[in-house]
Amino acid sequence: MKTHSIKDVARIAKVSTATVSRVINNSNLVDSWTRDRVLKVIKKLDYHPNLVARSLIRGKSNLLTLIVPPEPNFFSAFYFRQILCGISHSLSKYPYRMMIYQPEGYDPKLGYPPHLDGFPMDGIFVIAPLLEDRLVKHLEKEKTPVVLINARSHVLDWIDLDNVSSAREVVLALSKMGHTRIGFINGLEGYNANARLEGYKLGLEKSGLSYDPQLVTNGDYSLEKGFTAAKKLLSHSRKPTVIFAANDLMAIGAIRAAHELGFSVPRELSIFGFDDSDAATLSQPQLSTVRQPFFEMGERATDFLVSRVENLKLPQKTIELPGQLVFRQSSKEKGKN
Template sequence: MTIAKLAEAAGVSVPTVSKVLNGRSDVAPATRTRVEELIRRHGYRRRRGPGGGRAATVDLVFHELDSAWAIEVIRGVERVARAEGISVVLSESGTDPGARDGWVDSVLARQSVAVVLVFSDLAAAQRARLAARGIPLVIVDPTGTPPDDTPSIGSANWSGGLAATRHLAELGHTRVAMISGPPDVLCSRARIDGYRAALETAGLRVDPALLRTGDFHVEAGVEAGRRLLALADPPTAVFAGNDLQALGVYEAAREAGVRIPDDLSVVGYDDLPLARWVGPPLTTVRQPLTEMAEEATRLALSLSRGERPANLRLDLATSLVVRQSTAAPGRR
C-alpha cells in the first residue's frame, strides 16, 4: 500500500496521509481515525528514515532511568543498533499517560524504525498508533503478560528463584526469607513461585512471615531486612528481589550487628557489576540483561525490515553465581 493509494482510499490528499503517518497534530481527528483504520487494514511499510539510512533511529524507553540496571540494557541496545548504523533514542516514559502520548508523537515525528520498551507497558491506544505506522514494538522484561501480538524478551525468572532458594536449602538453611519485587509484576510472581517450589521440594515449610515485598531500590531492602531481622525467629538466609535490595539487606545486617555470611546468608538477583565488588561479594542470580537487550533489538530491527522471525517471545536462561555472601547456617 503506497501513500497515494491510502490517500485515494481515504478520500484525502497525499500530504494529509503523510501528516498522519508522521504524527502531526494539524489533522482533523475524524480524518486521522479514518486513515489509521485504513493503514491497520491494508498495512503500510515505511521507508527507513529521511536521511538515506544514516538518520535511522530506534527508540529505547525506560520506565525510569535511575538504576545501575539501566546501563546494562542500554549497552546491549546501542551495540546492536550501531552495528546496523542505526542511532538509539533514549527516553524515560514516566507514569503520566499524557507524557506518554507526547512520547508517541515524538516517535512518529522522528519516523523511528522500531521501539524497544523496558520493564514497562503502553496503553492499547498507544500501541495501536505505533502499529498503524508499521513501527514494531518489542518489550524487554515485560511487567505483565503482553497482549498476544506484542513480541517480548524476558528471562527465566521461575528457574532463577528456584536456583537461588535451592542453593540456600542445600547449604542447610531452613528459615529462608524472600524479599520480592512488586507482586503485581510478572517477574516477581515467577520468582516467588520458584522460591516456593524449591522450599517444598526440600521439604521445608513456606512461612508467610518470611515473605516480604518492596520496590527494586536499596531502601526497600533495608526496610524489609530490618523487619526480618527483628522477628522473634529470624531467618538465617534471605533471597532478595534484586542486587540493590540485597545491598539494603547488607545495610540492615550491619545495623543489627549481624555478620554476612556467618550469621546471615544473602542472595541477590541480576548480577550487576557491583555484585562482585561489594563486601562480601554477593551470591546472585545472573540475569543476562545485556543479552536480553541485544536480542530484543535484533528482533525489533528484523520486524522493521518486514521479516517474520520464528520466535516472537523468548526467555533467556538465568544462572546462579556463587560468591561469598552465602554459607552454611549456625556458624555463629
C-alpha cells in the same frame, strides 16, 4: 556533490522556508498540493536535514526508539546501562540509529505517551513496563514493530529472563546448603516480582519446605527498603537463616541491617541477591547473586526488532534467557564456620 539547504528547497518549490519546515514536520497547516510539491523537490535534491525529512520522503526513518520507565533514577540503573550497551553493540551492524525516550509527567495507566504521536520511527523497544501500563496494550494494536525487554506479551516480540526458574534455583541451592528458614524480600508489584515470588514458592515446594508468609516482605528495589525489610524479617521470633532479595541493592541493604543488628554475615546470616550488578563485588562481604544476561538481552532484542522492521509478517519471536547463580562471600552452608 553539492549539499542543498532548506532555502534551495523553498526557492525551487516557490514557497517560504517556513512552509518547507512545516512540511518536514508534518504540519496540518500546509495544503496537500503544496505538500506534494515540496516533497518532490526534497526528493529531487536529496535534501535530508534530519530523520524526519527522510521518513516523509521514503516512508522510513531508520530510527528506533527506546522507551524507558518514567522513573527518576532509571538511567543510573545497572541493568539499564548493560541492556543499552548490548543494544548499541548490536545496532552497529545495521543502518539504524536510536532515540531514548523517557515520558515526563506521563501516567502509564493512560496509554500511549502523547509526545510520540506522529513521531517518525521504524520500531520501538520498551524496557520493563509495569503490569498496569496501557502502553503495551496500545502497541499491541499498532502496526509499528515492537520488542519488549523484561516483559511479555501474547502478541508482541519479547525477550526476558526466566525469573521463575532463576528464583527457584536460588531456593533449591540454599536448601541444599542446609537452610530451612529462607526469607524473601520481593520487589514492586509487577511481572518480574510476581515471577520471582512464584519461583521462590516452587523452590520451597521442591525442597519439601512449607511457605511461611511471615518470611516474605516487599521492597521497592532500593537499598533503603532492603534495609527496613530485612529488619522486619529479623524481628520475628523464628528468624530466617538466609535472606534472598529480588535485587542486589536490597540485598546490600539487608547486609547493612544485619550488621546493625549484630548479625555476622555469613556466619550467622546468609544473604543472596539478584542481578550481579557492579555493587555485588563492592559490598562487604561480596554478594552472592543471580547473574542476569542484560548485555545479551540488548543484543538479541536489537536483532529481533530489526528483523521485525524488515518483515512484519514474521511469526512472533519470544525468548527466555537463563540466569546464572554466582556464589561469593555473603552465603555459606548453614552451621559451617
